[in-house]
Amino acid sequence: MKIQMGVDPSLVYRPDIKSKEMKEKVEYRNYTSGPLLERVFNTYSLMHTHQTMDFVRQKNAIWESCTFKKMTIMEALDWLDDLVDESDPDVDFPNSYHAYQTAEGIRKEHPDKGWFQLVGLLHDMGKILALAGEPQWCVVGDTFPVGCRHQDSIVFQDSTFHNNLDTTHPIYSTEFGIYEPHCGLENVYMSWGHDEYMYKVMKFNNFTLPEEAFYMIRFHSFYPWHTGGDYMHLCNSKDLHMLPWVKEFNKFDLYTKSEDLPDVDSLRPYYQSLIDQYCPGILSW
């Protein structure tokens, strides 16, 4: 069964990025038309209404025990092929190609870093949440911290949070909320989505990847931070040390999408060898 996945809002609406590269990307993908922007806005409206501290705690509790399914990385990757983004006007191919394209982009610039290439392959695998029946507003899109004030660089910040219960909460609506200054992002509750889920799967199954890999996957959709520059008051020195890695990864996530599809069959053995090294066998999801 094919599941229709709306376009990933985190890759569509980037009002804060004004680089030439991004403009070209936006033009290429022709995301300026009304209906698509409306769809993206609606996804963020739902996300920003329902992703509260309570909701995030609930989702964490449901998924962190990884009792949903048993499968290998390759099985999960194949399963992602049932996720087709049918609303994307330019890229009409299964989701797993994006995984290979990102990984191959990294491989070209970082031929010596197998672990980093594997991050490219793994980073969106948490989107199997959509195949498990989760609505897309808690699978895709930009992420943001809950439990403290929603900062300005969150997309549609001024028009989508008015029905979010946390905005009137006496603690959650304050600058620091439940957090200590510079507590570190690893101690912050992020809105629920494919980043946090995949991070939990990696932890649960004891992936032997370096710290940077866990970090890049966990925060790759945290645009209000890595691109918007907000939430620095929650960051510790580790976060600042990891930020260049997150930005480096983001380059490949955004700019390797093309209709020039990789020959997956010929790439498989190479990536299988990386999987065997860092996350072998049947995993708990």
Ligand SMILES: [Fe+2]
């Ligand atoms: Fe992603």
Ligand SMILES: [Fe+2]
């Ligand atoms: Fe991605």
